[in-house]
Amino acid sequence: MYHSPKSREYASPILENCIRLHFEDHLLQAKLRLDMPTAADSSSRSQAHAYDAWNSFNGLCEAFMRLFGLISQLAFISQQKSAGTLFTLVALVRPVMTLVNERTLWLKPHVAYSENAAYLRLQSLQSMSQSQFRGDVIAGDIAGWITTEYHRARDVLGNVAAQSVWSLYSIEHSPINQILAEWAGSLPTMYWALSAMLAPARFSMTSIAILQQYSTSLNYSLQMLFWDFSQIGRSFTDIKILYEAASVKNQIVDGDVAYPRADVEPSKGMEIELRNVSFAYPGEKSKEAALRDVSFRIPAGSLVVVVGANGSGKSTIIKLLTRMYDTQEGEVLIDGLPIQQYCMAGLRRAQATLTQEHKLYPLTLAENIGLGYAEHVQDTEMIMAAARDGGAAGLLDKFKDGAQTTLEPITTAFGYQLDDDKHKTLKDVLTKLEKTTEVSGGEKQRLVASRTFMRFRTQQIKLLSVDEPSSALDPRGEFELFERLRQTGEGKTMIFVTHRFGHLTKYADIIICMKEGKISELGTHKDLMGRDGEYASLYNVQAQAFTESEVAVAAGKE
DSSP states (O other): OOOOHHHHHHHHHHHHHHHHHHHHHHHHHHHHTOOHHHHHOTTTSOOOOHHHHHHHHHHHHHHHHHHHHHHHHHHHHHTOTTSHHHHHHHHTHHHHHHHHTOOOOOOOOOSOHHHHHHHHHHHHHHHTTSGGGHHHHHHHTOHHHHHHHHHHHHHHHTTOOOSOHHHHHTOOSOSHHHHHHHHHHTHHHHHHHHHHHHOGGGOOHHHHHHHHHHHHHHHHHHHHHHHHHHTHHHHHHHHHHHHHGGGOOOSSOOOOBOSSOTTSOTTSOOOEEEEEEEEOOTTOOOSSOSEEEEEEEEOTTOEEEEEESTTSSHHHHHHHHTTSSOOSEEEEEETTEEGGGBOHHHHHHTEEEEETTOOOOSSBHHHHHHGGGGGGTTOHHHHHHHHHHHTOHHHHHTSTTGGGOBSSOOOOOOOOSOOTTTTHHHHHHHHHHHOOOOOOHHHHHHHHHHHHHHHHTTSOOOEEEEESTTTTSOHHHHHHHHHHHHHTOTTOEEEEEOSOOTTTTTTOSEEEEEETTEEEEEEOHHHHHHHTSHHHHHHHHHHHHHHHHHHHHHHHHO
């Protein structure tokens, strides 16, 4: 079977591209359908990669081509008068012995726990010299501490081998296998010598050289064939994993009731009730659950403020309402039905969330905002209106490319052997192509808020959940954002989770004060202040800060 190197060079990239694009599309859809618990669970998360498909396909082709070549080679050599069947068998001894003595790469732990911990700490301290930590290291002046701790970990490690796994794998603990391999490798030479003595007329220097070439060629071909076929099992496994990626079962089971229901008045927002809800995040190391026996009811159309210290369970409530997770105990009711009964797509279309965890996509600023209403992602006028509502219009104006700016473009430019002096112009072009655009934390939050205002334009939102989205905004920016959000409240139930709640509580129908995963207090601002409990304490701390500031300003004027 003959194929031109040129034809292969031309066809191989085309075939590779087709295979990789097919499986990239397959894996993209498989990953996008995963829910939060399943995506976070390493036992159910697929480790497949699109390039595995091409590697497996290419490996299988190479293996069968090599097998065909070896069979042809064996048939040819065994028919030669100067070689024959016996020589062919002798030449196969060494590669077969190599296969029999092949080791599996599995290194048993050979160091004590303290030495292993020291090695891991050594690697961690080394990583702190990387660029992403540079600002913190300089600002914290901890370079000296890092060096001292590195030396301490190195002293604990002592003389324990810390080379790469492959260098340790290559170490032979016994010379027997090497001796036998060398002896087997000399068998063809012994065959030539013995044959030459028994029949000197049949052998010349030329025939001996040809036999040596036959032996070397057989040894190489057989070892490569063993290697190729040792990878076939892995190739089939990789292909199996690729196809299984689409069949991974989500831990959160979808319901079948359409939302909104026809029997519920559409103009009032979403009614919410939690009954004896307890929840702990999967794999969480904390001994305490995030929520413990939480119960409350929010009438449709209410404005609710959830307050409490960090770790009190405020954000977890939002994640349960959006079915990012399901409760372990108790139940969440939406408009009187358990949330699990609703079709998740319909339920989520009726919700808008704005949290500090939302990220900017590696797309244009216009798309980052427009994806709040994906059907109108190209509607420039609607996007700019949402940007004004979210406070990001000024940010779009400051960039040369405006709303079409991509902050962190996917980098594909590559330069090799570029000299700083000789290729300065080319280096400058490369640097420009790779450059990312920095924005502040507050600007990112304005962009994400604009995405939420874009989502409001679907006219389907029944629940707005706002979870600390303004941590990087100044007080004026935070106030303006909350005011604009609150003013969109008609036909919506609104839940605000925030630390700075003074300007919201006067509008709140219900205030839920959380503490250590439980509801500490629940009521209106007036009721809770009258109890002089946890809520009053949190409120007074914030009020005192503003009061002291005003007193200081007045004193300065005097």
